[in-house]
Amino acid sequence: MSVETTTETAPVPKKGMNILFGLTLLGLLLFLWLLLGVSTASFWTPNNISNLLRQGAMTAILAVGQTFVIITAGIDLSVGAVVGFSSVTVAWLLQHGVPLWPAMGITLLIGVLIGAFHAFGIVRMGLPAFIITLATLTSLRGIGLLVTNGSTISISDESFTNFSRAEFLGIPSLFWMVIVVAIPAYIFLHLSRWGRYLFAVGSNSEAARLSGVNVNRTIYLAYILSSTCAAFVGLLLASRIGIGNATQAEGWELQAIASSVIGGTSLFGAVGSVHGPLLGAFILATINNGANLLNINAFVQRIITGVLIIVIVYFDQLRRRGSR
Amino acid sequence: MTGLYDVSHRHDDSTATTGKHPVPKGQPILELRGLQKKYGAVEALKPANITFLSGEIHAIVGENGAGKSTLIKLLTGVIRRTSGEVFWCGDAVQLANPNEAISRGINAVHQEVVLCRHLTVAANMFLGDEINRNGLMRKRAMTDAAQAVLNDLGFNLPAAALLSSLTIGQQQLVATARAAMRGTQFLIFDEPTAYLTRQESAQLFRLIRRLQGEGVTIVYISHRMEEVFELADRVSVLRDGTHVGTRKIAETNDAELISMMINRTIEQIYHKETLPIGATIVETRGLSGPGFEDISLSVRAGEIVGLYGLIGAGRSEFALGLYGRQPVSSGEVFWQGNKVHIRNERVAMDLGIALAPESRRDQGLCLNLPIGMNINLPVFDRLSSGLTINRRREIENADRQINDLKIKTPTRRVLASAMSGGNQQKIVIGKWLSHGAKLFIFDEPTVGVDVGTKAEIYRLFARLLEQGAGIILISSYLPEVYELSDRLHVFRQGKLVASHTYRSASHEEVLTQAIGV
Numbered sequence: 057m058s059v060e061t062t063t064e065t066a067p068v069p070k071k072g073m074n075i076l077f078g079l080t081l082l083g084l085l086l087f088l089w090l091l092l093g094v095s096t097a098s099f100w101t102p103n104n105i106s107n108l109l110r111q112g113a114m115t116a117i118l119a120v121g122q123t124f125v126i127i128t129a130g131i132d133l134s135v136g137a138v139v140g141f142s143s144v145t146v147a148w149l150l151q152h153g154v155p156l157w158p159a160m161g162i163t164l165l166i167g168v169l170i171g172a173f174h175a176f177g178i179v180r181m182g183l184p185a186f187i188i189t190l191a192t193l194t195s196l197r198g199i200g201l202l203v204t205n206g207s208t209i210s211i212s213d214e215s216f217t218n219f220s221r222a223e224f225l226g227i228p229s230l231f232w233m234v235i236v237v238a239i240p241a242y243i244f245l246h247l248s249r250w251g252r253y254l255f256a257v258g259s260n261s262e263a264a265r266l267s268g269v270n271v272n273r274t275i276y277l278a279y280i281l282s283s284t285c286a287a288f289v290g291l292l293l294a295s296r297i298g299i300g301n302a303t304q305a306e307g308w309e310l311q312a313i314a315s316s317v318i319g320g321t322s323l324f325g326a327v328g329s330v331h332g333p334l335l336g337a338f339i340l341a342t343i344n345n346g347a348n349l350l351n352i353n354a355f356v357q358r359i360i361t362g363v364l365i366i367v368i369v370y371f372d373q374l375r376r377r378g379s380r
Numbered sequence: 381m382t383g384l385y386d387v388s389h390r391h392d393d394s395t396a397t398t399g400k401h402p403v404p405k406g407q408p409i410l411e412l413r414g415l416q417k418k419y420g421a422v423e424a425l426k427p428a429n430i431t432f433l434s435g436e437i438h439a440i441v442g443e444n445g446a447g448k449s450t451l452i453k454l455l456t457g458v459i460r461r462t463s464g465e466v467f468w469c470g471d472a473v474q475l476a477n478p479n480e481a482i483s484r485g486i487n488a489v490h491q492e493v494v495l496c497r498h499l500t501v502a503a504n505m506f507l508g509d510e511i512n513r514n515g516l517m518r519k520r521a522m523t524d525a526a527q528a529v530l531n532d533l534g535f536n537l538p539a540a541a542l543l544s545s546l547t548i549g550q551q552q553l554v555a556t557a558r559a560a561m562r563g564t565q566f567l568i569f570d571e572p573t574a575y576l577t578r579q580e581s582a583q584l585f586r587l588i589r590r591l592q593g594e595g596v597t598i599v600y601i602s603h604r605m606e607e608v609f610e611l612a613d614r615v616s617v618l619r620d621g622t623h624v625g626t627r628k629i630a631e632t633n634d635a636e637l638i639s640m641m642i643n644r645t646i647e648q649i650y651h652k653e654t655l656p657i658g659a660t661i662v663e664t665r666g667l668s669g670p671g672f673e674d675i676s677l678s679v680r681a682g683e684i685v686g687l688y689g690l691i692g693a694g695r696s697e698f699a700l701g702l703y704g705r706q707p708v709s710s711g712e713v714f715w716q717g718n719k720v721h722i723r724n725e726r727v728a729m730d731l732g733i734a735l736a737p738e739s740r741r742d743q744g745l746c747l748n749l750p751i752g753m754n755i756n757l758p759v760f761d762r763l764s765s766g767l768t769i770n771r772r773r774e775i776e777n778a779d780r781q782i783n784d785l786k787i788k789t790p791t792r793r794v795l796a797s798a799m800s801g802g803n804q805q806k807i808v809i810g811k812w813l814s815h816g817a818k819l820f821i822f823d824e825p826t827v828g829v830d831v832g833t834k835a836e837i838y839r840l841f842a843r844l845l846e847q848g849a850g851i852i853l854i855s856s857y858l859p860e861v862y863e864l865s866d867r868l869h870v871f872r873q874g875k876l877v878a879s880h881t882y883r884s885a886s887h888e889e890v891l892t893q894a895i896g897v
Contacts (some may be wrong), residue, residue, distance in 0.1 A: 075551070077695070097430055122438060196680050241850060243767065243768060247767075247768040247769060248767055248768050248769060249760035249761060249763070249764050252728065252756075252757070252760050252769070253760070254748065255746070255749055255752070256746050256757055257471055258745045259746035259747065259748050259749045260742070260743075260745065260747065262742060263743055263745055263746050263757075264746065264757065265705070265706065266703070266725055266737055266743055266744075266814075267725075267757040267758045267811060268725055268726050268729045268757075268758050269757065326746065326748050326749060327748070357831075364785060
């Protein structure tokens with residue numbers, strides 16, 4: 057490694073690259089929309105668009121939380137289970153007469169505690185993130201099933217269930233929630249020092265520690281944010297389906313990870329953004345939505361999604377290598 | 381002229397491709413004619429004419445970025461040339477890929493060992509060239525053969541041990557034995573001693589001479605002048621991608637070589653000013669911890685305290701203990717006269733201690749993050765107003781350090797991994813200059829750093845001292861600690877065994893104390 061390697065690469069400013077990649081993804085999303093608009097009659101109907109925004113919204117929020125964790129070179133496999141568990145929690149609390157706002161507050165707080173537990177396992181017990189979050193994935197499903205005795209708890213509070221059907225300025229309220237999460241997430245990750253610390257810990261935690269970064273606190277922060285986002289999605293899901301059910305959101309952790317990775321996050325850590333996973337989530341939602349409209353078999357949809365993940369991430373890798 | 385050890389079954393075909401007849405000693409074995417490498421518009425290596433003679437030890441010196449790495453990569457087939465010709469044993473060759481280079485008998489031993497740490501020594505030596513019977517590996521045969529080679533080379537190393545159980549120096553020897561085993565006629569060493577202890581270096585030198593005796597041509601790349609003079613027959617100097625010249629070692633001296641490399645004389649490298657010594661900044665009394673025992677020393681404003689010893693003597697461990705990274709089991713630390721308990725790195729930083737750690741790669745830098753972010757990492761709290769970072773101050777701070785330290789980069793957004801060793805060290809230092817401190821601990825600040833950058837770093841020390849700071853300088857490179865330290869402490873096996881004032885002991889004395897003979 058020497059000076060000539062610097063000059064040879066004509067180093068590409070990182071930020072410009074991110075924006076460029078964001079635009080490529082945006083282009084892909086618009087291209088998909090255009091394609092579906094041409095090939096189906098029902099895609100560009102207000103109904104379908106709101107439906108699409110609702111479908112993508114929950115994955116998008118999960119993916120943003122997941123991205124924080126992946127940037128620190130970790131992984132959070134529990135988010136799907138946290139979503140299901142939170143839907144049970146809020147439904148159970150409402151069933152037992154807890155008023156709506158405290159019930160939602162307690163649910164979010166449980167999300168915070170789950171995240172703190174993950175970080176505790178990683179920092180204090182020295183467990184790999186993969187293991188501790190995999191363990192809570194199965195345990196939380198179990199606790200949820202135990203509480204509900206394997207069935208569902210229906211939610212009678214109409215102001216709660218109406219929320220997911222409501223619209224504001226013609227845009228579904230669920231999509232507004234993406235914006236409510238994304239703006240502070242953007243400020244946190246890209247404009248604040250804590251965001252920088254996430255990148256530093258993901259790149260080289262020892263160097264970060266010797267530079268005075270509180271590595272443990274940073275890890276706590278990342279996992280708490282991810283679990284809290286998941287608990288929040290649990291509230292949205294409970295509102296949308298009107299029940300609490302521990303088996304809901306099966307496999308959503310993979311959707312969230314896929315959205316994040318499609319959005320340019322590196323599983324090796326230290327590379328990622330907020331807009332990337334958002335676009336990734338809506339690309340996935342569009343593929344599912346379009347496949348439904350085109351009457352593609354649901355099983356085939358899954359295959360297509362898998363292939364697309366490989367293709368998109370492969371091209372991302374090529375781009376990175378090219379810029380080296 | 382085949383390799384030293386024809387233990388491997390495949391050597392019949394490899395020798396078949398390495399030229400029909402051996403080149404007599406002293407005749408050209410590898411000739412570069414107008415060899416050039418361009419990356420886009422940048423000439424990493426300007427057309428060079430260098431002739432390597434069969435059986436010689438040919439040193440190549442030059443600052444980082446002078447084109448040494450480019451030259452090695454061209455010779456080992458890692459990159460392809462832009463223009464020019466290469467003649468191997470008189471024939472024009474392509475050297476289009478690493479396999480072609482290896483099959484012709486050209487091999488390289490790198491500064492950082494590129495072997496598999498989780499395999500045994502024997503498995504590494506035979507990697508890619510295993511002895512098979514009916515598709516199954518013959519482990520025992522390989523271990524025995526490898527052990528025979530190691531014994532014959534005079535290395536006291538077990539072939540059945542895991543590579544990771546050896547020191548880096550021993551791993552380096554294994555890498556060399558591996559190359560020697562494979563019919564190598566032309567062996568390139570890229571700064572092999574950067575991480576070696578003195579004894580390990582001596583062992584490596586014996587091996588190099590022995591290979592030379594067997595007729596192997598050696599190319600030796602090093603920053604250390606005394607090694608070049610100890611080993612080489614001839615030396616070529618590169619500067620800014622240009623081959624400045626080749627000298628017989630008997631007809632040159634280090635002053636001439638250094639001026640060829642950098643246009644600067646040797647007196648200007650070690651830059652020592654006598655400054656008034658101020659009050660004591662830090663004092664340790666009987667400090668003990670993992671890897672160091674009962675260390676009592678002090679640092680005053682305006683002085684450099686050197687810690688010399690072999691790798692593993694406990695100097696870096698002491699530094700990490702003082703900095704709060706490692707727990708301290710007993711002893712006391714006094715900061716400007718007050719007893720302090722440094723629980724963690726943050727406490728150390730807040731007191732005013734800065735640590736440029738031993739390994740840039742593992743401890744110093746976030747390699748896949750931009751230079752600017754690395755520089756600002758310790759000071760993001762200061763660059764923030766309220767919740768967010770002040771973008772303008774962030775940019776200003778990074779650019780100031782890049783300009784002050786002359787870090788060779790077009791912008792602060794380049795990743796730290798793209799920089800040379802010297803520039804990476806400057807980034808680590810820049811990080812602490814922007815933070816500011818009373819006590820700077822520099823642990824091996826010049827490993828893998830070229831002479832020009834070294835001189836810059838030493839001048840920087842003087843600047844810090846003038847501003848009233850104190851410096852702990854940890855180094856395994858004796859001339860450096862010897863020439864720069866106001867007080868020099870020698871470490872051996874975790875203990876402080878001797879202390880000297882500036883130049884009060886001879887090199888030999890200090891070395892003997894460090895080795896403990």
